[in-house]
Amino acid sequence: MATRDSTSRGTGLALATESMTLLHWAGVVLAVVTGVLHLVLGVSFGLSGFGISFVVAGLGFLVGAAAVLVDYRRRLVYLLGIPFTLGQIVIWYFVNAPDFSPLGIFDKVVQVAFVVVLVVLYRRG
Template sequence: MSTDTGGRSLDVESLSGLAYVGIIAAIVSAVIHLRLGVGFIDSPLGISFILAGLGFLGAVVLVLLNYRRRTVYAVGIPFTAIQIVLWYVFNFAAGDKAFPADVGTLGAIDKLAQVVLIAVLVVLLRE
């Protein structure tokens, strides 16, 4: 009889330096999304920010646990790209802000982190 409970432990030894760059980028984006979500908690927009932030954090946990990393990388690319597209559409294409003048500090940091994350995920997926 097996005593395996299916529990997982951290597997950071198998992560490359590039993977850590991706983890940091995902955490930066997660923190920004969670902060914005709390600020807009009474609206559907706030809930969407919180869900996005939790998605980034959940992916980081899965990578740290070495749970289907390649799948997490593959799903992370469109997930993150959709964040960028939605941000642009809601704020600039359909919103009243001017690009790039009204990007703001949080927006710039978040989008930079997301572009870095996508680049890292593409490289990790191709390894």
């Protein structure tokens, strides 16, 4: 586990990116892209159940990315991220079939790539 200087911010959490590889960074970028997209869509749907579900999903992706950046139980984060993301893909398919938007397809391509990254990171231990 990476060494952290918890006094640097006074919060007990500090970036611990020195152990991150290019693959880690790719995963963070993919998580942030799909997370922000979900937040934007959630806000656009308003305070409906649908909108709230998008906001929760977006926050899930962003919290996962943050956990990796501070080196908080990364292996567990990878393991939880795989079914979380696969669930997003399956739900999207059943909610939207057969009318898939270009934005939705883009997000699912991002998410499939994200799952591949998570599987590789998890297997590397």
